[in-house]
Amino acid sequence: MSQSNYKKKSPAKNTKKKIIDGMYYNAGFLNGPSKEQLINEIEKFHPIWEERFSKSNPPPEGDTWRGLLRPVYWLGNWQFACLDYFHPPHGLEHRCLRAEQFPPFMQKLVDQIEAMTHKMARNDVPKGWKLNTCLINYYGSKRDEAGQMQDLARVGDHKDSEPGPVASISMGERAMFQFVKGKAQDPKNVVHEMWLNDGSLLIFWSKRFKEELFHRVQRVEAKGNRIFNDHLDDYETRRINLTFRYVPDQYIYPLSEMPREKVEDINPYLEKLAKYSEYFKNLV
Numbered sequence: 001m002s003q004s005n006y007k008k009k010s011p012a013k014n015t016k017k018k019i020i021d022g023m024y025y026n027a028g029f030l031n032g033p034s035k036e037q038l039i040n041e042i043e044k045f046h047p048i049w050e051e052r053f054s055k056s057n058p059p060p061e062g063d064t065w066r067g068l069l070r071p072v073y074w075l076g077n078w079q080f081a082c083l084d085y086f087h088p089p090h091g092l093e094h095r096c097l098r099a100e101q102f103p104p105f106m107q108k109l110v111d112q113i114e115a116m117t118h119k120m121a122r123n124d125v126p127k128g129w130k131l132n133t134c135l136i137n138y139y140g141s142k143r144d145e146a147g148q149m150q151d152l153a154r155v156g157d158h159k160d161s162e163p164g165p166v167a168s169i170s171m172g173e174r175a176m177f178q179f180v181k182g183k184a185q186d187p188k189n190v191v192h193e194m195w196l197n198d199g200s201l202l203i204f205w206s207k208r209f210k211e212e213l214f215h216r217v218q219r220v221e222a223k224g225n226r227i228f229n230d231h232l233d234d235y236e237t238r239r240i241n242l243t244f245r246y247v248p249d250q251y252i253y254p255l256s257e258m259p260r261e262k263v264e265d266i267n268p269y270l271e272k273l274a275k276y277s278e279y280f281k282n283l284v
């Protein structure tokens with residue numbers, strides 16, 4: 001596909017649904033009641049703050065010990081940042097810990113999204129593909145030591161390495177989402193950008209969007225429309241994003257099959273999760 005097909009587009013205006021080669025966006029996927037039903041399920045989870053590295057996975061040269069910019073919760077399997085994320089072809093083993101199932105309404109939506117994706121993305125759906133993993137991102141502001149709220153609502157350039165299409169549902173304030181070439185900050189490297197609306201669905205599957213380009217959230221509006229219940233002190237979540245992905249079942253491990261040094265690294269997180277989740281309570 002030629003580069004010219006991907007000229008930078010201005011943020012989506014009022015177009016409700018659109019498909020560009022390898023990407024589908026529906027600004028109004030969830031209406032009022034269905035959105036509230038999903039939020040109701042999500043607000044039961046207690047997200048956690050994670051560190052990017054650990055004893056078994058220290059920072060590579062040039063990188064530093066640091067935390068993630070936002071709290072997260074995973075369903076289906078948990079990819080602890082400190083063990084590194086699922087990353088074919090080499091980063092496969094002992095990265096995905098079996099976790100809670102999707103709640104019922106979320107699962108219904110996922111069934112619908114999978115059916116839509118099969119129709120649209122035919123040749124880009126790997127054998128066995130199903131959206132069995134959900135990362136819940138909580139975007140917002142954190143109170144610093146001086147008592148000031150610091151806006152942390154962004155995610156830097158990255159690719160989602162799980163095979164096949166990825167689907168993303170957004171709720172709350174709008175986010176400026178960009179596909180970019182390379183990792184440079186040069187604005188010329190923004191190939192496509194769009195606002196992700198409250199209640200929207202984005203699916204992308206082509207080699208171009210999945211493997212060649214990076215994506216990022218540049219900023220999240222702060223119009224004071226809604227603050228979600230994240231059960232966290234000193235944090236205010238104004239946007240929740242769910243990204244659904246596929247990890248082949250053989251790479252999702254029960255805790256009993258995780259190597260001891262990895263269990264040691266994630267134990268503090270498991271203990272936190274066990275405070276509020278029956279699933280993790282039974283695990284630790």
Ligand SMILES: O=C(O)CCC(=O)C(=O)O
Pocket residue numbers: 135137155160168170175177196215216217241243
């Ligand atoms: O928040 C978003 O819209 C994107 C999140 C994302 O890129 C990710 O979770 O990998």
